[in-house]
Amino acid sequence: MIYDFFTNLFNNQIIGIIISAALPLLLFILPFVLVAVLMERKVSAHMQDRLGPMRVGYHGILQTVADLLKLLQKEDIVADVNDKPLFNLAPVIVFAGSYAAFAAIPFTGAYIGSNVDLGIIYIIAATGLVVAGILMSGWASNNKYTLLGAMRSAAQIISYEIPTILVVLSLIMITGTMNLETLSQMQTGYFWNWMILGGPGTGLDKFLFIPFTVIGFLVIYISTLAEVNRTPFDIPEAESELVSGYHTEYSGMKFSIFFLAEYANMFAVSAIVATLFFGGYQSPFGYLGNTLGAHWLIPIEQFFWFTVKGVFFVFVQMWLRWTLPRLRVDQLMAVCWKYLIPIAFVNLIIIGLITVL
Amino acid sequence: MKSTEEIFNLLKDKFGDAVIELKVDQPVESYIVINPLEIDKVCKFLFDNEELKFDNLMNLSGVDDDNEKKEKDENGNEKIIGRTLSVYYHLESTSLRHKLTLKVSTLIENPEVCSVYEIWKCADWHEREAYDLIGIKFLNHPDLRRILMPYDWEAGYPLRKDYKNPEFYQGMKVPY
Amino acid sequence: MALKTEEMILNMGPQHPSTHGVLRLELQLEGELIVNIIPHIGYLHRCFEKHAEAMTYPQVIPYTDRMDYLASMYNEFGYALAVEKLAGIEVPERVEYIRVIMGELQRIASHLVAIGTYGADIGAFTPFLFCFRDREKILSLFEMTCGARLLYNYIWIGGVSHDLHPDFLRLTKEFIDYFRPKIKELNDLLSYNKIFIERTANVGILPLDVAINYGITGPMLRASGMKWDLRKDDPYSVYDKFDYDIPVGDGRMGTVGDSWDRYFVRVLEMEESLKIIEQAIANIPEGDVTSAIPKRVKPPVGQVYSRVENPRGELGYFIMSNGTPNPLRIKVRGPSFVNLAVINELCKNLLVADVITILGSIDIVLGEVDR
Numbered sequence: 001m002i003y004d005f006f007t008n009l010f011n012n013q014i015i016g017i018i019i020s021a022a023l024p025l026l027l028f029i030l031p032f033v034l035v036a037v038l039m040e041r042k043v044s045a046h047m048q049d050r051l052g053p054m055r056v057g058y059h060g061i062l063q064t065v066a067d068l069l070k071l072l073q074k075e076d077i078v079a080d081v082n083d084k085p086l087f088n089l090a091p092v093i094v095f096a097g098s099y100a101a102f103a104a105i106p107f108t109g110a111y112i113g114s115n116v117d118l119g120i121i122y123i124i125a126a127t128g129l130v131v132a133g134i135l136m137s138g139w140a141s142n143n144k145y146t147l148l149g150a151m152r153s154a155a156q157i158i159s160y161e162i163p164t165i166l167v168v169l170s171l172i173m174i175t176g177t178m179n180l181e182t183l184s185q186m187q188t189g190y191f192w193n194w195m196i197l198g199g200p201g202t203g204l205d206k207f208l209f210i211p212f213t214v215i216g217f218l219v220i221y222i223s224t225l226a227e228v229n230r231t232p233f234d235i236p237e238a239e240s241e242l243v244s245g246y247h248t249e250y251s252g253m254k255f256s257i258f259f260l261a262e263y264a265n266m267f268a269v270s271a272i273v274a275t276l277f278f279g280g281y282q283s284p285f286g287y288l289g290n291t292l293g294a295h296w297l298i299p300i301e302q303f304f305w306f307t308v309k310g311v312f313f314v315f316v317q318m319w320l321r322w323t324l325p326r327l328r329v330d331q332l333m334a335v336c337w338k339y340l341i342p343i344a345f346v347n348l349i350i351i352g353l354i355t356v357l
Numbered sequence: 358m359k360s361t362e363e364i365f366n367l368l369k370d371k372f373g374d375a376v377i378e379l380k381v382d383q384p385v386e387s388y389i390v391i392n393p394l395e396i397d398k399v400c401k402f403l404f405d406n407e408e409l410k411f412d413n414l415m416n417l418s419g420v421d422d423d424n425e426k427k428e429k430d431e432n433g434n435e436k437i438i439g440r441t442l443s444v445y446y447h448l449e450s451t452s453l454r455h456k457l458t459l460k461v462s463t464l465i466e467n468p469e470v471c472s473v474y475e476i477w478k479c480a481d482w483h484e485r486e487a488y489d490l491i492g493i494k495f496l497n498h499p500d501l502r503r504i505l506m507p508y509d510w511e512a513g514y515p516l517r518k519d520y521k522n523p524e525f526y527q528g529m530k531v532p533y
Numbered sequence: 534m535a536l537k538t539e540e541m542i543l544n545m546g547p548q549h550p551s552t553h554g555v556l557r558l559e560l561q562l563e564g565e566l567i568v569n570i571i572p573h574i575g576y577l578h579r580c581f582e583k584h585a586e587a588m589t590y591p592q593v594i595p596y597t598d599r600m601d602y603l604a605s606m607y608n609e610f611g612y613a614l615a616v617e618k619l620a621g622i623e624v625p626e627r628v629e630y631i632r633v634i635m636g637e638l639q640r641i642a643s644h645l646v647a648i649g650t651y652g653a654d655i656g657a658f659t660p661f662l663f664c665f666r667d668r669e670k671i672l673s674l675f676e677m678t679c680g681a682r683l684l685y686n687y688i689w690i691g692g693v694s695h696d697l698h699p700d701f702l703r704l705t706k707e708f709i710d711y712f713r714p715k716i717k718e719l720n721d722l723l724s725y726n727k728i729f730i731e732r733t734a735n736v737g738i739l740p741l742d743v744a745i746n747y748g749i750t751g752p753m754l755r756a757s758g759m760k761w762d763l764r765k766d767d768p769y770s771v772y773d774k775f776d777y778d779i780p781v782g783d784g785r786m787g788t789v790g791d792s793w794d795r796y797f798v799r800v801l802e803m804e805e806s807l808k809i810i811e812q813a814i815a816n817i818p819e820g821d822v823t824s825a826i827p828k829r830v831k832p833p834v835g836q837v838y839s840r841v842e843n844p845r846g847e848l849g850y851f852i853m854s855n856g857t858p859n860p861l862r863i864k865v866r867g868p869s870f871v872n873l874a875v876i877n878e879l880c881k882n883l884l885v886a887d888v889i890t891i892l893g894s895i896d897i898v899l900g901e902v903d904r
Binding site for chain 3: 412503507
C-alpha cells in the first residue's frame with residue numbers, strides 16, 4: 001500500500017522501493033531510540049531505589065533530546081595513529097547492519113519494508129555485518145583494550161548465531177515458510193494460534209509442540225541477548241574491565257551512532273522474537289476494528305500490538321541487565337557451546353520428528 | 358608462652374656474639390638487640406624452633422635514630438659521629454601466642470642488614486619501604502628498589518632527619 | 534618447530550574504574566593467561582610519617598583519618614590506643630563503649646563499600662546502590678555525632694571530642710532493626726546468585742600457610758580457614774565484654790580461601806557487628822567523656838607497637854618517642870599494604886577478568902597502601 005503510494009508519487013519504481021523501505025523505518029526507529037534510552041535510565045533507576053533523570057522536562061522526559069544535542073556539539077576526536085578509513089567507517093557499518101534487519105520485519109498487516117521470501121535468513125545474515133563493524137572499530141582504535149573487547153565480541157556474536165539459527169530452523173519446519181509476513185499471517189486469530197503455543201493447526205501436533213517451542217523461545221531469547229552484547233553477556237563493553245570496550249575511543253556523533261545501533265539492534269531482536277513466537281502484529285483478543293466494522297482501524301491496532309510486544313521484550317532485556325552480574329568470557333563460550341547448542345539441536349530433531357510423523 | 362628474657366637467654370646460648378643486649382627497663386616494650394649481619398640466622402632459628410615458632414612477621418620498620426653526638430677530634434674541629442639507622446622487627450607466633458621485638462642498628466655510613474625475605478615473604482615490601490624511605494640496604498633481597506617514591510628519585514631518602522626536598526624533579530619545581 | 538610467541542604487557546593503569554584508587558598493575562600476559570603481575574604503588578603517597586614527626590601527638594589525629602579514608606574511626610582508634618599505652622593514660626569506661634560503637638558502625642559501613650564495589654566490578658550494578666543507600670544511614674549517624682561524614686577527627690587521645698547526641702542511641706537501635714533484613718536481601722540478590730558464584734568460586738585460592746607467611750590478616754586470613762581476630766585473640770578496649778562469633782571461610786561454594794569465601798566472610802561480619810553494637814548500646818555506662826584528655830601529651834622515652842582489627846586487617850602503629858611533644862617515628866602497618874603483596878601468587882595462570890575479581894576480594898584502599 002505504501003509502496004504503491006510512493007511509486008505513483010515518483011513514477012519510478014526504484015525510488016519508490018527505496019523510500020518505502022527506508023523512510024518509515026527511520027521515522028519509527030529514531031523516536032524509539034529516544035524513548036528507549038530514557039526508558040533504560042528510568043527503569044534502572046527505579047529498580048535501584050532512586051529516581052533517575054528528573055529535571056529536563058516533566059520527570060526527565062526530554063533527557064535524551066538534551067543528550068543528543070550535547071553529543072552533536074562534541075568534538076570529533078580522531079587520533080593520529082588510528083587507521084582513518086576503518087575508524088570512520090566502523091560506526092556506519094555497525095548501524096547499517098542493525099538497521100538492515102528491519103527491512104524484513106512486518107510492522108503491520110499493510111506494511112512490510114520488503115517482502116523477501118528469505119525473510120528470517122536474510123535478517124540473520126544482515127546482523128552478521130555488525131561483527132565486521134565491531135572488529136574494525138576495535139582494531140582501528142589502536143588500543144590494546146579495545147582490541148581485546150572487539151575480539152571477544154566477535155567470538156561471542158559468531159558463536160551465538162548458531163543456537164539462533166537452529167531454533168529458527170525448527171520453527172521453519174513447523175510452519176514451512178521463511179517469510180516473516182506469511183508467518184505472522186499464520187498466527188492470526190486469538191493468542192491460541194501463536195507459535196509459542198504450538199502454532200496454528202489443530203490436532204495432537206499442536207499440543208506436542210508446546211514444550212519444545214517454549215524451550216526454543218528461551219534458547220533464542222538468550223542467544224539474541226548475547227548477539228546484542230547485553231548483560232549478562234556484555235564483556236565487550238564491560239565497564240569495569242575494559243573501560244567501554246570497542247567504542248572507548250569514539251566521541252561525539254560517532255559514539256552516538258554506536259549507541260543508536262545498540263538500541264536499534266535491541267528492538268530488532270525483540271521484534272524478531274515477538275514475530276516468531278508471539279504472533280507479530282496479531283492481537284491476542286481479536287480486533288476492535290472488526291467488531292466496530294471500521295476496517296481502516298485494523299492496521300493501526302496491529303501496529304500498536306507489535307510495538308507493545310517489542311517494547312515489552314526490550315523491557316525484559318533491561319530488567320535482566322540490571323539484575324544479573326556478568327559472565328566471564330570462557331563461561332560465556334561454555335554456555336553457548338556446551339549448553340545452548342545441544343539443547344537447540346535436540347529440540348530441532350524432536351520437532352522434526354513430530355512434524356514428519 | 359615465653360617472655361622476652363627467656364627468649365634472650367635461649368638466643369644467647371645458641372648464638373653468643375650475634376645477640377648483643379636486652380633492653381627491658383623502658384616503656385612499653387622490651388626488645389633484644391641483634392647484630393645486623395646475623396639477623397637472618399637468628400630469625401631462621403626463631404622461625405623453626407619448636408618452642409618459639411614465630412611464624413608471623415607483624416611489622417618491620419626502619420628508623421632514623423637521630424642520636425648523633427658531636428665530638429671534637431684532633432684538630433679541634435667538630436665531628437658528628439655515631440648516627441645510626443635501626444630496623445625493628447615485631448614477631449608473633451599464631452600458635453603459641455607470644456610476641457617479640459628485635460632491633461638491629463647500623464651506622465649511617467654503610468647501612469647494611471641481612472634480609473629476612475627467605476623466612477617470611479611478608480618482609481619483601483616492608484624492606485623495600487625501609488630502603489626507599491630511610492636508605493637501609495638489605496642484602497640478599499630479590500628486588501630492592503623504591504616502592505613509594507618515584508623510581509628515579511635522586512634526592513635521597515625522605516624519612517631521614519636531615520633530608521631536604523630538591524628544588525627540581527625532572528624539570529618540575531618541587532616546593533610549590 | 535614451535536612458534537615464537539611474545540608476552541604482551543597490559544597496563545591496568547593508574548586510572549581504571551576497577552582498581553579502587555590509583556594503583557598500577559602491570560600484567561604480563563600470554564594470550565589471556567597471566568604470567569606475572571607487578572604492582573606499582575606510590576601514587577597516593579602523602580608522606581604521613583614525615584608529617585607526623587613535625588607535629589604534636591594530638592595534632593596527628595586528622596592525618597590518621599586520611600590514611601584509610603573508608604574506615605576513619607578505626608584509624609583514630611588505633612592511634613589513640615597506641616599513644617595512651619605509651620603515655621599511660623587511662624580512659625573512662627563510657628569512652629571505651631563509645632569507641633566500640635563507632636568502630637563497629639564504621640566496620641559495617643566499610644564492608645558495605647567493599648561488597649557494593651565488588652558486585653559492581655563483577656557486573657551487578659544494583660547491589661552497589663542498595664549498599665550505598667544503607668551506608669547513607671550510617672553516615673548520617675556519624676554526622677549527628679561529630680559533624681563529618683567521612684573524616685571525623687572524633688576519637689582523641691584520652692577520650693572523644695564530643696559526647697553522644699541525646700537521640701543517638703535510639704536512632705542506632707532503629708538502624709539495627711532496619712538493617713538486619715537488608716543483609717538477607719543482599720544475600721538473595723548477590724551472594725547466592727549462580728552467575729556470581731561462577732565468577733568468584735575457586736578463583737584466587739589462598740592456602741593458609743602462604744597466607745600466614747605473607748602476613749595476611751583480616752577477612753582474607755579468616756576466609757582461608759583460620760579463626761584469628763584481634764578482638765578475641767589480643768583483646769583491646771572493652772571487646773572482651775561482648776559475646777560475638779568470628780566467621781570463618783569454609784569453602785561451601787568452592788574451595789576454602791577462594792574469592793567467594795573472602796566476600797562472604799565480610800557479609801557475615803556485618804551481622805556480628807550488629808550484635809556487638811546491640812550489646813554495647815544496652816550496657817553503656819554514664820560518665821564524662823572529656824575528663825581524661827590531657828592538656829599536653831608528652832610520653833616518656835620508649836616505644837610501643839599496638840594493633841587493632843581494622844575492617845581490612847591488622848592495623849598496627851609503631852610509635853617511638855624521645856620525650857618531646859613530637860613523636861620520633863610513627864610507622865603505620867597498613868593491612869592493605871601487606872595484603873596487596875600477595876596478588877602475584879594468587880593470579881598465576883588466571884584470566885584477565887579474574888584479576889578484577891581477586892583485587893576486589895582483597896579489598897584495598899590506596900590511602901592505606903601508600904599512606
